[in-house]
Amino acid sequence: MMAVFRSFQFVRGNYTLLSRRFYGSMSSKQGLVLGVYSTEDKDEVKFTPYAQKYNESTAGKLLEQINICGPVKAGQARIFWNLGQYPAVAVAGLGDASKWDELDEIDGAKENVRIAAAAGVRALAANKLPEIVLEDLEHPQQAAEGATLANYKFQSFKSADKRTSLPSVRFADDASGKEDWQRGVTIAEAQNFARVLMETPANHMTPTIFADTVRERLGAAGVEVLVHDEAWAKAKGMGSFLSVTNGSAEPARFLELTYKGSAKPDEPCVALVGKGITFDSGGISLKPSANMDQMRADMGGAANVVGTLLALAQLKAPVHVKGFVPLCENMPSGTATKPGDVVYAMNGKSICVDNTDAEGRLVLADALCYASTFEPKFILDIATLTGAIKVALGDCVAGVFSNNNALWNVIHEAGSQTGDRVWRMPLFKHYSEQMCDHGGYDLNNLGKGKGGGSCTAAAFLREFVPKGTPWLHVDIAGVMGDCSDQSYTGAKGMTGRPMRTLVEFVTKASGSI
Numbered sequence: 001m002m003a004v005f006r007s008f009q010f011v012r013g014n015y016t017l018l019s020r021r022f023y024g025s026m027s028s029k030q031g032l033v034l035g036v037y038s039t040e041d042k043d044e045v046k047f048t049p050y051a052q053k054y055n056e057s058t059a060g061k062l063l064e065q066i067n068i069c070g071p072v073k074a075g076q077a078r079i080f081w082n083l084g085q086y087p088a089v090a091v092a093g094l095g096d097a098s099k100w101d102e103l104d105e106i107d108g109a110k111e112n113v114r115i116a117a118a119a120g121v122r123a124l125a126a127n128k129l130p131e132i133v134l135e136d137l138e139h140p141q142q143a144a145e146g147a148t149l150a151n152y153k154f155q156s157f158k159s160a161d162k163r164t165s166l167p168s169v170r171f172a173d174d175a176s177g178k179e180d181w182q183r184g185v186t187i188a189e190a191q192n193f194a195r196v197l198m199e200t201p202a203n204h205m206t207p208t209i210f211a212d213t214v215r216e217r218l219g220a221a222g223v224e225v226l227v228h229d230e231a232w233a234k235a236k237g238m239g240s241f242l243s244v245t246n247g248s249a250e251p252a253r254f255l256e257l258t259y260k261g262s263a264k265p266d267e268p269c270v271a272l273v274g275k276g277i278t279f280d281s282g283g284i285s286l287k288p289s290a291n292m293d294q295m296r297a298d299m300g301g302a303a304n305v306v307g308t309l310l311a312l313a314q315l316k317a318p319v320h321v322k323g324f325v326p327l328c329e330n331m332p333s334g335t336a337t338k339p340g341d342v343v344y345a346m347n348g349k350s351i352c353v354d355n356t357d358a359e360g361r362l363v364l365a366d367a368l369c370y371a372s373t374f375e376p377k378f379i380l381d382i383a384t385l386t387g388a389i390k391v392a393l394g395d396c397v398a399g400v401f402s403n404n405n406a407l408w409n410v411i412h413e414a415g416s417q418t419g420d421r422v423w424r425m426p427l428f429k430h431y432s433e434q435m436c437d438h439g440g441y442d443l444n445n446l447g448k449g450k451g452g453g454s455c456t457a458a459a460f461l462r463e464f465v466p467k468g469t470p471w472l473h474v475d476i477a478g479v480m481g482d483c484s485d486q487s488y489t490g491a492k493g494m495t496g497r498p499m500r501t502l503v504e505f506v507t508k509a510s511g512s513i
C-alpha cells in the first residue's frame, strides 16, 4: 500500500504547486515574456501589439536596448532588466511564419508562438524569476501550451531539498484572449500528466497504481472510471489480452472510461483505445538489456487516451467519448506465454504467439473487440507499438493507419494545427496476407515477410475491427521519448505526444462523421 500512496502523491500533487507555495512571499520578483517578429529588413524590430505598448511605457527604452545587440532571432529569448513595470523582461523571437515550408505541414505562426513562449519561460526560469507572466503573443492558446510544456520537470524521486523549484506561469491581466490561454493551459497540463504517467518507473506505475491514479484524477474531472479485473476479462473471453499478463506477478486491469459531454444523450460514442503495458521486458522473447528501462513507457498509448479524456472533460467539450485501456506487464516466468502458443481473442479468432515481445497487438485486439460492442462512431487506437515506426519516420511524427479517408484528413489537419504531426501509412492487403495466411490458426502475431513491421502490426489489428467501422491506428513508438524536433517539449524524457492532436481531432471529428 505504501507504494500506492506515495505514487498518488506525486502524480496528483502538481509539481508546480509546490514551487508556487515556496515563492509565495516573493511575488514581486516577476518576469514578463514579450514577443518580437522577424521582418524582411533584418535590422528592423517588429513588436507584437502588447509588446509595442510595453515599449511605449518605457518611453522607447526597450527598443533602444534591443537595437544595441540587434533583433532577437526566432526561438531565442533575451532578458532586459529594469525596464518598465517588470524587473525582468524576456523578449522572445517569433520569427517569420512564412519561413515554414509547405512540406513541413505545420501552422508556422502557431508553432513559432509555442517555441518562443517556451524560450521566454526558460530564460526567466534560468535566472530564478519565481513568477513569470506572458503576454498573448497574438495566439494565447499556443503561448500557454509552449509555456506549460516547457515549465515541466520530472523530479518526483529526488529529495525535496534537491529539487529545482519551477516558477509559476500566468497570463498578463491586460493581455487579450484569457479563455484561449486557459484552454491551452488545460490541454498542456493534461499532456504533462501523461508525461508523468509515462516517466514514472514501472515499480511505481503498475497496472493497479495506474488504474487508481486515473480513477482519482479523471474521476475528479467528471469522467466515469470503471476498473475491471482479470476475472471480468476472462468472462469476456479476452484470452489474447490475458495471455500477455501470464508471466507477471502484478494483476492486470482493464479501464473503461466514459465522458459524456454531448447534449444528445443517445449520441454514439467515439472510442479511444490505448495500449497499457506498464513494463515490457519482451516476455520469453526477452529484449536486449540496453535501454530496456524505456519500456516503463510502453503504456504511452494508455497515457495519451487518459490525457485526452482529461482535457476533453475539463474543457467541457460537447462530445461523447469512451476510453478503453488494457493494462498489464509483459514478463518472463514459468507461467509466461511461450513462443508458439495459440490463444483466442474475444471475437473467437485464434492467434499464434510467435514472438511474445509483439504483445501490444495482443492486448489491443481484445480492447478493439470490446470497444466495438458499443457501436462507436469510430475507433482510434494508439500504441507504442513497433520499433519499425521509428526506423521509418524518426522521432518527429506519429504514423497513422486508417480505413477512412475523411477521418485521416481530420487528424492530418489536426496535427498541423497542434504542431504534433501525423503521417499516413499503408493498410494494403499484402500486409494482411502476411499476418493471416497460415495453416493451423487464424493469425500469427509476427508477419511472414521481411520489413514493414509497423504495417503488418496494423494489418493484425485490422482483424479485430468489425467491417464497416471507421478506424484509425496511431503508432507512437517513434515520438514516445527523447524527441529532437519540439523545443517546448524538450529533447529528453517521455513526451505524452501526440495528445494535443488527439484532443483537436476528437473535437473536430466527433461532429464530422
Ligand SMILES: [Zn+2]
Binding pocket: 280, 282, 330, 356, 357, 358, 359, 360
Ligand atoms: Zn513488446
